């Protein structure tokens with residue numbers, strides 16, 4: 001295949017925009033491994049890139065798509081051979097490297113993970129960066145001594161990819177969970193995912209004091225802003241808050257009081273530049289002991305084609321989506 005389709009983000013005089021283009025391997029950023037892409041998926045970051053609302057790409061034009069799963073077509077790195085099944089999440093795809101929303105990708109071997117036994121190519125993209133990030137958050141919570149006895153874990157943005165998968169992972173790990181959502185009518189869905197309690201975000205009573213009644217054992221936060229600020233004031237002594245996202249706001253107004261008077265920890269979660277042994281270990285967990293239940297039924301909202309990506313990205317930015325979009329490109333190869 002000399003030319004192939006790719007969703008490219010461009011920088012024009014009126015700003016950033018994306019469109020499907022016909023490109024060749026020579027148009028892509030360098031790498032040792034050429035991959036036939038089977039599936040990609042959409043994360044909030046992809047939505048920012050594709051709609052042009054966020055400066056995700058570092059250099060233009062750039063193929064969008066922070067995740068991909070596929071089959072190696074050619075490799076000059078001895079770690080990979082034609083026919084190997086691989087995945088990549090984060091690892092600078094769609095940022096400094098051309099990404100996964102294309103029929104072909106060319107990537108450095110270091111960006112790839114061999115598809116772990118126990119996951120199909122499709123399942124790996126149903127999870128994608130969202131699943132990887134939720135699992136990384138669980139790993140960091142456990143490493144920092146979060147235990148179920150300390151109380152329920154509040155999960156924000158739970159109808160989204162990261163939050164929804166986090167609910168299931170936490171439940172499986174023995175925690176009680178509370179989904180704090182902007183869509184309280186999604187309560188039956190959230191309970192199926194693993195929520196013990198569903199709370200409308202709009203109903204949270206906050207006094208704005210540095211410390212308020214401590215109700216949460218810990219938290220997984222995808223929103224930032226006022227919601228994260230509320231969580232810092234209401235997590236119990238020695239609880240952890242895994243700080244993942246900024247769907248509400250990148251601003252955090254808080255004080256040191258929760259940290260120095262309750263021993264609360266704010267754990268930074270960063271899914272892009274992850275030490276390789278951690279990355280491999282997290283994917284092994286997701287393929288085995290932590291593999292979420294009902295991936296196709298609960299986590300996947302829709303399987304779409306490359307041409308449907310812009311519309312789906314608008315829904316993600318509007319916060320309307322529930323669950324994850326998988327993008328079928330070559331399909332099971």
Ligand SMILES: NC(=O)c1ccc[n+]([C@@H]2O[C@H](COP(=O)([O-])OP(=O)(O)OC[C@H]3O[C@@H](n4cnc5c(N)ncnc54)[C@H](OP(=O)(O)O)[C@@H]3O)[C@@H](O)[C@H]2O)c1
Pocket residue numbers: 042043044045129130133156157158159160161162163180181182183201222223243244245246247248269270271272316317318319320321322323
């Ligand atoms: N740190 C990392 O490495 C990393 C990795 C992955 C994702 N993230 C970030 O984590 C967040 C979640 O990612 P995702 O892929 O799960 O996104 P998503 O699927 O689009 O879900 C985001 C959820 O947040 C809520 N939400 C959306 N817009 C909102 C708004 N304006 N105000 C308040 N709530 C809003 C909605 O949930 P409810 O309606 O249920 O409240 C929505 O379903 C994003 O900010 C993303 O950039 C960070």
